[in-house]
Amino acid sequence: MSVAAIGADAHGHVDQLYVETRELRLQGFLLFLISDCVLFSSFIFAYLYLRNSGQGWPPPGIQRLDVAFAAWNSVVLFGSGATMHYALENFKHGNFMKYMRFLLATIVLGAGFLGGQAYEYNHLIFGEHVTWWGSGIFGASFFTLTGMHGLHVFLGVCYLTVLVLQSAAGVYTKGKFFGITAGTLYWHFVDVIWVVLFSIFYLI
Amino acid sequence: MAVAAVHSGGIAEHIHPEPQGFVRRYVFSLDHKIIGIQYIITAFVFFMLSGLLAEAIRTQLLNPNGGFVAPGTYNEVYSVHGSAMVWLVIIPLLTGGFGNLVFPLQIGARDVAFPWLNMLSFWIFPVAGLMLFSSFLMGAPTAGWMEYPPISLQGAAGTSMWCAAIFLVGVSSTITGINFVVTILKMRAPGMTFTRMPLFVWGQFATAPLLMIATTALAAALAALFIERQFGVPFFDPTKGGSPVMWQHMFWFYSHPAVYIMILPAFGIISEVLPTFARKPVFGYKLIAFSSMAIALLGFMVWAHHMFTSGLAPFLQLPFMILTYIIGVPTGIKIFSWTATLFGGKIHYSTAMLFAIGFIGLFTIGGITGIFLAAIPFDLHVHGTYFIVAHLHYVLVGGSLMGVFAGMYYWFPKMSGRLLNETLGKIHFWLFFIGFNCTFLPMHWLGMLGMPREVATYDPQFTFWNRFESVASYLMTFAILIFFVNVLWSIRNGRRSGPNPWGARTLEWQIPSPPHYYNFKHIPTVYGLPYDFSQPLPYKGLEEELTDSPPPVAAGVH
Amino acid sequence: MVTAVLAVLAVAAIVFCYTFPLERYLPAAIVTARQVDELIRFMSATGSALYIFVAGYLVYFAIAFRAKASDAPDAIGVQIHDNRKLEFWWTVIPLLFVLVLSIVSVRIWYEILLEPENGLVVEAIGHQFYFSFRYPQINGEVTDEMHVPLNVPVTLNLTSADVIHGFWVPAMRLKNDTVPGLVTTIRFTPRLAGRYPIICTQFCGVEHSEMDKQVLVIEDKASFDRWYKGWQQKNARVSNALPGASGQAISLQGGDAAAGKALFSQKCTACHKLAPFNQTLVGPGLEAVLHDPAHPDLVNGKAANPADVASILENGYTGSMGAMPSASSNGLSPQDIANLVAFLNTLK
Ligand code: HEA
Ligand code: HEA
Ligand code: CUA
Numbered sequence A: 001m002s003v004a005a006i007g008a009d010a011h012g013h014v015d016q017l018y019v020e021t022r023e024l025r026l027q028g029f030l031l032f033l034i035s036d037c038v039l040f041s042s043f044i045f046a047y048l049y050l051r052n053s054g055q056g057w058p059p060p061g062i063q064r065l066d067v068a069f070a071a072w073n074s075v076v077l078f079g080s081g082a083t084m085h086y087a088l089e090n091f092k093h094g095n096f097m098k099y100m101r102f103l104l105a106t107i108v109l110g111a112g113f114l115g116g117q118a119y120e121y122n123h124l125i126f127g128e129h130v131t132w133w134g135s136g137i138f139g140a141s142f143f144t145l146t147g148m149h150g151l152h153v154f155l156g157v158c159y160l161t162v163l164v165l166q167s168a169a170g171v172y173t174k175g176k177f178f179g180i181t182a183g184t185l186y187w188h189f190v191d192v193i194w195v196v197l198f199s200i201f202y203l204i
Numbered sequence B: 001m002a003v004a005a006v007h008s009g010g011i012a013e014h015i016h017p018e019p020q021g022f023v024r025r026y027v028f029s030l031d032h033k034i035i036g037i038q039y040i041i042t043a044f045v046f047f048m049l050s051g052l053l054a055e056a057i058r059t060q061l062l063n064p065n066g067g068f069v070a071p072g073t074y075n076e077v078y079s080v081h082g083s084a085m086v087w088l089v090i091i092p093l094l095t096g097g098f099g100n101l102v103f104p105l106q107i108g109a110r111d112v113a114f115p116w117l118n119m120l121s122f123w124i125f126p127v128a129g130l131m132l133f134s135s136f137l138m139g140a141p142t143a144g145w146m147e148y149p150p151i152s153l154q155g156a157a158g159t160s161m162w163c164a165a166i167f168l169v170g171v172s173s174t175i176t177g178i179n180f181v182v183t184i185l186k187m188r189a190p191g192m193t194f195t196r197m198p199l200f201v202w203g204q205f206a207t208a209p210l211l212m213i214a215t216t217a218l219a220a221a222l223a224a225l226f227i228e229r230q231f232g233v234p235f236f237d238p239t240k241g242g243s244p245v246m247w248q249h250m251f252w253f254y255s256h257p258a259v260y261i262m263i264l265p266a267f268g269i270i271s272e273v274l275p276t277f278a279r280k281p282v283f284g285y286k287l288i289a290f291s292s293m294a295i296a297l298l299g300f301m302v303w304a305h306h307m308f309t310s311g312l313a314p315f316l317q318l319p320f321m322i323l324t325y326i327i328g329v330p331t332g333i334k335i336f337s338w339t340a341t342l343f344g345g346k347i348h349y350s351t352a353m354l355f356a357i358g359f360i361g362l363f364t365i366g367g368i369t370g371i372f373l374a375a376i377p378f379d380l381h382v383h384g385t386y387f388i389v390a391h392l393h394y395v396l397v398g399g400s401l402m403g404v405f406a407g408m409y410y411w412f413p414k415m416s417g418r419l420l421n422e423t424l425g426k427i428h429f430w431l432f433f434i435g436f437n438c439t440f441l442p443m444h445w446l447g448m449l450g451m452p453r454e455v456a457t458y459d460p461q462f463t464f465w466n467r468f469e470s471v472a473s474y475l476m477t478f479a480i481l482i483f484f485v486n487v488l489w490s491i492r493n494g495r496r497s498g499p500n501p502w503g504a505r506t507l508e509w510q511i512p513s514p515p516h517y518y519n520f521k522h523i524p525t526v527y528g529l530p531y532d533f534s535q536p537l538p539y540k541g542l543e544e545e546l547t548d549s550p551p552p553v554a555a556g557v558h
Numbered sequence C: 001m002v003t004a005v006l007a008v009l010a011v012a013a014i015v016f017c018y019t020f021p022l023e024r025y026l027p028a029a030i031v032t033a034r035q036v037d038e039l040i041r042f043m044s045a046t047g048s049a050l051y052i053f054v055a056g057y058l059v060y061f062a063i064a065f066r067a068k069a070s071d072a073p074d075a076i077g078v079q080i081h082d083n084r085k086l087e088f089w090w091t092v093i094p095l096l097f098v099l100v101l102s103i104v105s106v107r108i109w110y111e112i113l114l115e116p117e118n119g120l121v122v123e124a125i126g127h128q129f130y131f132s133f134r135y136p137q138i139n140g141e142v143t144d145e146m147h148v149p150l151n152v153p154v155t156l157n158l159t160s161a162d163v164i165h166g167f168w169v170p171a172m173r174l175k176n177d178t179v180p181g182l183v184t185t186i187r188f189t190p191r192l193a194g195r196y197p198i199i200c201t202q203f204c205g206v207e208h209s210e211m212d213k214q215v216l217v218i219e220d221k222a223s224f225d226r227w228y229k230g231w232q233q234k235n236a237r238v239s240n241a242l243p244g245a246s247g248q249a250i251s252l253q254g255g256d257a258a259a260g261k262a263l264f265s266q267k268c269t270a271c272h273k274l275a276p277f278n279q280t281l282v283g284p285g286l287e288a289v290l291h292d293p294a295h296p297d298l299v300n301g302k303a304a305n306p307a308d309v310a311s312i313l314e315n316g317y318t319g320s321m322g323a324m325p326s327a328s329s330n331g332l333s334p335q336d337i338a339n340l341v342a343f344l345n346t347l348k
């Protein structure tokens, strides 16, 4: 039974079934985020472990990271977190057009972040010192973690695009917008992970 | 529609449309009971295969110089045996199998929270299982179920297949875990407070977070090993700056909690069987429930006790030793409470009860040797020997597998409406009990005296006991064969059980066997613990369950 | 009554554990081995006493409280739910026991850790599938046996050249893994002369089970010195030979390629594919070993020719990829070798 199929009755009351389904899904989704978080944590553990087991960091012969560029790129991502927040708020308050605009902004910023990441990868791989996935523990942990994060952003962008289409088709109503809530949660989650990744790769 | 009005038609009252057609009913079923049975059948098929591998191990070890299979093949055999028994047999049986089958009934729910996800996690499992076994076609993994690199990096192509297969089982477990947590948190019948949940539910409730969290950590490790093997991305290879010890941390951070995934639900089964057949409330309900949670929590803090020999700094090892000892305390509480449950009872010796009592006797041996292993100086002697093999089979076969058998004899009527044959059951029990002890007890001294594990050939001084074990393991095989015969025979010819053959008091026994697809006609209200035999049943709203009246809302929602 | 019987049994078990002649079965070759034995005695005594009580009451209750034929079919047991006092004590007593056990095991562990630091240094290096040893303080030549003098503290540094192995001497009650890229140390003082097996306890490849053929020799200082000197002389003589080379070329006449082919699939495919050289399984791919100009020199550094392949098959070879077993450990007769070479020669 899809959520959309359970319509509110003629008086605009949301039925009990929907409310409870939403609660279940919310909880399930939060638990999913927790286990996703464990996935990242394990790789972060691996990175920190390798970093501390070796002969000093970063290992010689790798391309240095461009911290300033990555910082700007992070700002783009965090900006998208803010726009996503406003999108949800506006939807809740019934400002549909504003909601759509913020949602589209989020998508653009998310895609922008991905573009920045692609630029950065390009710089590393074809830079002065070739630094790629297989070329040492730095490449292994950096590309695995940021790649995994990038994949999350990419999936998020796809999902938000679906949200745009669905919203345009009127799937979400004032009482029923779990899809948007989930998207927001997910997007914030991806942001928070990036805070951690940025700190451990660029700052320490 | 009267009931629907009372409960305002929420999800608890929601009844799925009755599935139509064979495929929707039995293959791609959304019904937690059918999914549970699917898990059980699939896992038992894998059990036969990995049991046959176990017998191949024992046949090889009849002679000190082996000779049954080539050494390389032998390594494949025990690696797949260990992996399959853990990931394709015990974990699916206890969580996806009995978990799905029983606990939604026990909390008075009509299904789990996410039936679609439930179906998905089931269907991942046989696929992953076939992948694991198909690795034999391309050179199965040889480095044991823990696949320590760097040797696992040298392993044949099947090792990557192994990674992928276990990864998939992990995905399936994670989904199941999420599903179960939400179900237990949100779908309990009115009045089913946490302190009124049956202990099997508590067992699942303690296990589900482990499934959810620990398994994801394993997924990361497997992904890293896979990409290292396939794409040469260095994580573990020391010649490229990686660290083999890091794998051990990542692996055991999952696999120690995993051993509790394999035992906590079995504890739950025992806690159901004992009071039912002793006709007595389970002793110390709250402490049993609480200790499951304590074990699950402590289970995350002891993983390095598998790594005492791998060169960790001593000050890091010390807390692991002591925390591991401490796990003995909550486990002890359970053992003592179960023993006390028998005191003053009127014990009926059904086969399920025999297995439950056997479980306590055998698991305690494995648990105590576990405490021995936690003592670093002792572990430095026996790590990597048959003493470990003895410990792990006492807890896994004497514990988890005995728990599975207890659960099968106990809940088989709920699955099929028929009883398993008790005479065959008792033969099964005694042969298994004797065969088991004779197979695994001598391993303790073999290990102490110098027999390493994972060897295809061994020092001739150990010949006698190895032959003894092998012969005893054939007896065990025979016992299990009887069990399978019993199941196959009883499905068609077993005595009809009626709804509640054991006079048990948890909710699943108050409805027909097998239950209707919607479980309950009316969601009952609970006002007490199920285990108090001197009181009337603590449920309201069950009056119509055993009558022919149709469920009230079936037609309404759709 | 039952308690008394169980107490007697428990005392008997304790006495048994403390009097069991463990060293008759497993000599205690180093000083701390006897301490570990103390721990084993303590744990098995307390463990079995505990178990006797748990299992004893379990069996006793199981028999005493069985439903009897005279009981009504719906008779129920005594409805006891819990007992705070009992539950308190069976939480607290095990906790106290854990405390005692921690103290006992930490004490013994410290005995092991605090063995003297500056003893005779021995390096043990794990290989697929043997250990080699070095004595850097003497002159650092690689030996294939481990000897240590009696009563002299030893510092044993463990590492590995390929994969993880476990270095275990049961008579020492001590082991540690040899991890590539990591040096781990165990220290001990030998106390009992003798020859004690060294066993590998981490799975390390097809021949892991064969990795128990070496011994630790504990002997007095004079014999130790004599041994080391002898080793130096021997080593000087054979230093450039292949390990274990017999010097006698195998006759390759009459090799039967068909028999070689069958044998290859039994004995070699665990490690070699019939694929180009760089398709490594354990050893290199062997497609056209003898005829492929692109095939690099053989592992022993010579251009590929049948005689050298035969020598590799006979003597085995350990190089950067790992270890190729010798004819004796792979169970190959000279005729087998001839057949295999004939077969390899047909691969073009
Ligand atoms: C839940 C887990 C589980 C279970 C149930 C078992 C069950 C058994 N195990 Fe296993 N075992 C492990 C988990 C388990 N094991 C693990 C994790 C390892 C470590 C692996 C490693 O080192 O990596 C191990 C290793 C291991 C070893 C050590 C190998 C070595 O180190 O060299 C041995 C040796 O005896 C062994 C024996 C057995 C035997 C005899 C059984 C018996 O109890 C099996 C009995 C079952 C049967 C015999 C099936 C009977 C089926 C039929 C009768 C049906 C007939 C068939 C058809 C119709 C198709 N096991
Ligand atoms: C179901 C699975 C299961 C369970 C429940 C356990 C339970 C325990 N295990 Fe076990 N273990 C395995 C499965 C399991 N284990 C496996 C598969 C391996 C091998 C992996 C491999 O290498 O292949 C292993 C290996 C293993 C090791 C590593 C050995 C080595 O490789 O060197 C250690 C070390 O500490 C250990 C300890 C323990 C302890 C302390 C418990 C405790 O939880 C036990 C607690 C129970 C009791 C203590 C008994 C009852 C209590 C009382 C009667 C009260 C009084 C007692 C005290 C207070 C002491 N286990
Ligand atoms: Cu070396 Cu096993």
Ligand SMILES: [Cu+2]
Residues within 6 Å of the ligand: B255, B256, B259, B302, B303, B305, B306
């Ligand atoms: Cu463990």
